Amino acid sequence: MVVGTNGASENQDGRVSADWLAYLLVLGSVALLLLRHRHPRLVVIGTSASMLAYLALGYPYGPIFFSVALAAFAAVMAGERRVVWWSLGALWGGHVLIGHWLYRWLPPAGDSGSAWGQELFIAAWVTAVVAGGELVRTRREQWAKAEGERRAARQRRADEERLRIARELHDVLAHSISVINVQAGVGLALLDQHPEKAREALTTIKAASKEALGEVRQVLEALRTPGGPPRAPAPGLDRLGELTEHFAGAGLTVDVTTEGARTALPPGTDLAAFRIVQEALTNVVRHSGSRTARVLIAYGPGELRLRVDDDGPAAPGGMTGGGNGLVGMRERAAALGGTVEAGPRDDGGFRVQARVPLGAADTVATGNRTREAP
Structure with missing residues (x-):
């Protein structure tokens, strides 16, 4: 910013050459930008005031415009539209007063005032800065909304998958344990008088438990490898x-x-x-x-x-x-x-x-x- 201001000072005849006060205003506006995320209102007001003072002292047009643009951009993205419009409106109004009325009493001496075309350019510049900030803010909100929807969809799919697995485990275990429970009761009742019938009940318990273990293992393998094909047909x-x-x-x-x-x-x-x-x-x-x-x-x-x-x-x-x-x-x-x-x-x-x-x-x-x- 200092180098750019120095270059502008050397190439703009009829303006006051940049001195220590000009550089102080430029560096002050840049230093305020460090706070643009925490205090966007303060920064946009401070940079606008620094630039207005810079112009009132007759210093050359230069990079100080960029500090105001960046401060306004950050404030718009933070949702401080009203402060941005008031600050930039005051800056533009101040420039109109300086360029068309107060220039007689302000440096540089013998200044003839500004052209109205310059005011239109500054108005267009202000509008472009605010519109750019609004566009980026809107896009960020859209991205945040889309990301929130994607997270919600991922969570919904995870919940549906947990529910599906819970149903599978319930159906497998409820069926198998019910069969095992009935056969265990039959086996206990017939163990003394009809040991051969008790053996049949134990055989049924073994088959039911083996099948249940196989189906539970298949469900757990699907948990470990989500999206992979099942090893056994459903x-x-x-x-x-x-x-x-x-x-x-x-x-x-x-x-x-x-x-x-x-x-x-x-x-x-x-x-x-x-x-x-x-x-x-x-x-x-x-x-x-x-x-x-x-x-x-x-x-x-x-x-x-x-x-x-x-x-x-x-x-x-x-x-x-x-x-x-x-x-x-x-x-x-x-x-x-x-x-x-x-x-x-x-x-x-x-x-x-x-x-x-x-x-x-x-x-x-x-x-x-x-x-x-x-």
Whole structure:
């Protein structure tokens, strides 16, 4: 700034040559810029006053303009628009007074005043400085908003992933532990009189626990390598046969009925349908006195309907409708745009109904009605 002021002084005839006071005003305006982020109001007022004094003393036009521009720019970005407009307006008004009226009594001697075109240039310069600051401030706010939205989206995806994992772990563990609990009770009851039956119960416990460990391990591996492909295919409705066998080992006979034309399901829909049926049958084992259950899988136009019925009655301390299992089923269906309804039937049993939209799934097999062995 000092070098530029010195150069301007040497090349502007008719102006007062820069002296120690001119350099003091230039350096003072620069020193104020160090405070522009903490005290933007003070800095823009101080630099404007320094420049006005500099012009009133007749010093040459020079780099002192840049200190005012930077101070105004910082104040606009800090949201101090009103102070900037007042300060720059006062500076421009002061220059008009100096250049068109007070010049007779101010240095340099014999000055003829300023041209009005110069005032228009200064007005345009002031407007450009303020507009530039507003533009940068607006862009920064847009960037900050976009970054906030990206953070919120990342947090939302993380929350959804945690919820998905919680549902998976609940469904896997609730099913397997229910089977293990029932078989452990059977084994204890038959251990003395029918040791061979107790052995069957222990075999079922071993198979159920092994499967549960495998599925839990798959979920934990997905946690360690987010975004990676699963090492084993996710279960779907094609594994209902295995599921009914597990429940048969727990003493629950399951009758599966399929209606409509079989359609290829997206992996997420297939998994959700399997988990809904699994959780509904688990609730029968845990909370119903019935040892039979009926599952209906109906492929309709653009939707998949699931229904699981048992004939009750409810076991002591049975389900009240507020457990995590029903919440998980509803969340799975809602994530796909579907619904789940659950409640007691008029005849004393319990029914779980789910509806999941399919979209444009491709038909892979046809048939009006098929039955599978329990």
